Amino acid sequence: MEYLSTGKxxxxxxxxxxxxxxxxxxxxxxxxxxxxxxxKHLYEQHEERDPVVLGTGLLTGTLYPGxxxxxxxxxxxxxxxxxxxxxxxxxxxxxxxxxxxxxxxKGVSEKPAFLWIHDGIADISxxxxxxxxxxxxxxxxxxxxxxxxxxxxxxIGPAGESGSDFAQICVNYWASGDRFGxxxxxxxxxxxxxxxxxxxxxxxxxxEGFVDRCLELLTQLKSGAASGxxxxxxxxxxxxxxxxxxxxxxxxxRHSACFNTPFATNTYVYLxxxxxxxxxxxxxxPGFKITELFGLLxxxxxxxxxxxxxxxxxxxxxxxxxxxxxxxxxxxxxxKESGEIERxxxxxxxxxxxxxxxxxxxxxxxxxxxxxxxxxxDASETEAWWERRQAVAYIFGIHPLFAVMSPxxxxxxxxxxxxxxxxxxxxxxxxxxxxxxxAG
Amino acid sequence: MRRxxxxxxxxxxxxxxxMACELVCGYHRDDAFALLxxxxxxxxxxxxxxxxxxxxxxxxxxxxxxPEGVEVRKIGAAEEESDxxxxxxxxxxxxxxxxxxxxxxxxxxGPMCVKFCPVDAIxxx
Numbered sequence: 001m002e003y004l005s006t007g008k009x010x011x012x013x014x015x016x017x018x019x020x021x022x023x024x025x026x027x028x029x030x031x032x033x034x035x036x037x038x039x040k041h042l043y044e045q046h047e048e049r050d051p052v053v054l055g056t057g058l059l060t061g062t063l064y065p066g067x068x069x070x071x072x073x074x075x076x077x078x079x080x081x082x083x084x085x086x087x088x089x090x091x092x093x094x095x096x097x098x099x100x101x102x103x104x105x106k107g108v109s110e111k112p113a114f115l116w117i118h119d120g121i122a123d124i125s126x127x128x129x130x131x132x133x134x135x136x137x138x139x140x141x142x143x144x145x146x147x148x149x150x151x152x153x154x155x156i157g158p159a160g161e162s163g164s165d166f167a168q169i170c171v172n173y174w175a176s177g178d179r180f181g182x183x184x185x186x187x188x189x190x191x192x193x194x195x196x197x198x199x200x201x202x203x204x205x206x207x208e209g210f211v212d213r214c215l216e217l218l219t220q221l222k223s224g225a226a227s228g229x230x231x232x233x234x235x236x237x238x239x240x241x242x243x244x245x246x247x248x249x250x251x252x253x254r255h256s257a258c259f260n261t262p263f264a265t266n267t268y269v270y271l272x273x274x275x276x277x278x279x280x281x282x283x284x285x286p287g288f289k290i291t292e293l294f295g296l297l298x299x300x301x302x303x304x305x306x307x308x309x310x311x312x313x314x315x316x317x318x319x320x321x322x323x324x325x326x327x328x329x330x331x332x333x334x335x336k337e338s339g340e341i342e343r344x345x346x347x348x349x350x351x352x353x354x355x356x357x358x359x360x361x362x363x364x365x366x367x368x369x370x371x372x373x374x375x376x377x378d379a380s381e382t383e384a385w386w387e388r389r390q391a392v393a394y395i396f397g398i399h400p401l402f403a404v405m406s407p408x409x410x411x412x413x414x415x416x417x418x419x420x421x422x423x424x425x426x427x428x429x430x431x432x433x434x435x436x437x438x439a440g
Numbered sequence: 441m442r443r444x445x446x447x448x449x450x451x452x453x454x455x456x457x458x459m460a461c462e463l464v465c466g467y468h469r470d471d472a473f474a475l476l477x478x479x480x481x482x483x484x485x486x487x488x489x490x491x492x493x494x495x496x497x498x499x500x501x502x503x504x505x506x507p508e509g510v511e512v513r514k515i516g517a518a519e520e521e522s523d524x525x526x527x528x529x530x531x532x533x534x535x536x537x538x539x540x541x542x543x544x545x546x547x548x549x550g551p552m553c554v555k556f557c558p559v560d561a562i563x564x565x
Contacts, residue, residue, distance in 0.1 A: 262558035
């Protein structure tokens, strides 16, 4: 692949510690487009080694609005099925700029391992020094050792190491969109995590045409339904829960966006500093970045204060466990106090509610946000729309939450961007085929 | 509103650190998607503290648009310790080796960071 791509697939065998590269063939892209379309193909190709596959879309890391998505594809310990979870913030972009569109991780390492992908190079090194450390300690240690605070990390905490079904692959310090327990797969492979950093470059076939189209889309988005809004509180309000926004509001410091995503989906709360503070805090960890909706919602339902709920979500992120699962199972177990909930992390069991078909992580609410997308109130119509919308986002590399709030980002506009960016004639028929395969 | 030289205004409090400015500046420099050559960069090295803003390299100055205000440093002095005792910012990695802002001369849209900022944190005077 010459355009919008690094053209490379990284194959990592943790058992032999062998790292190889394969070319991303044009034929594969022509048939499977990218993102989850290709991660599923790679999973099936290496299925006998129980792989975890990471991937990006053709639009990931480009100027196409919302181009922040990376996908982790693996068998979920929660559903038992092949599932796709998102990773956003700046991690997916860093993977692509580090030199690889896809990473296949297969086998089991004899000892705890760290996979360091940087500037077209991949190394496996020992992670015994951080095995047993939490997510925050590990990211701190790797950034300090490697001397770069901008290294993006995909990693597990004690939950993943101990085989919890609710272990997440976290991003840097924060919860990810992994509601399928894929952190357990890292733990089973004794893979503590992955560091990502790179300064790559992608060519664009029709650069001016591509950029013109992106600017047209951005202009439309800036007068769209989400325009002028920021943060997780506005999402709750749009979903009919303005009281959650109001409950959280006094703690909110600032909102931040994932890479090139016009809506800031992340909200940082200050817990040990004045939320109105503008200067740099002296403490290293003044608060917590809320990157998902349902953990906070569940902890509010239990009756925790906003501050107690945020502190508990911070503990979840450090432990590397799905906050939404913690909230739901704690409610079922009638746990109402932060301390007892945190003490239950290691023994958390039970079944959790996962809307959708179990293919795409329901980290993203099943339904439109801000705009109605012309849908009726029929639940089955909404669910079918959501599955397709998620599939499209996961194929092209678009932020799943932004995809359900932006009708301007049509399937045709994504196909057009790919045509302009790659000179490949990928049409609706191919897209429909890939979506059908992901659903099957 | 924070005001800096060269006709570009940066409001760091509006910034969401999405990096669109950095990406489109890189496109202007390299005619491809790349981040290595950008002269405008959201600084993200202290994201764990939720402390972020925007760096802009001009001909002679490094503009640091912080949430609490804009600081303009002469190139060279920018590598000195800041008031907080920290380096200007790790995300400025090769900043001093990059070309200064030219307001996107020869680009049909004018300054691209202004056009592509989704929250209008970067505007023209």
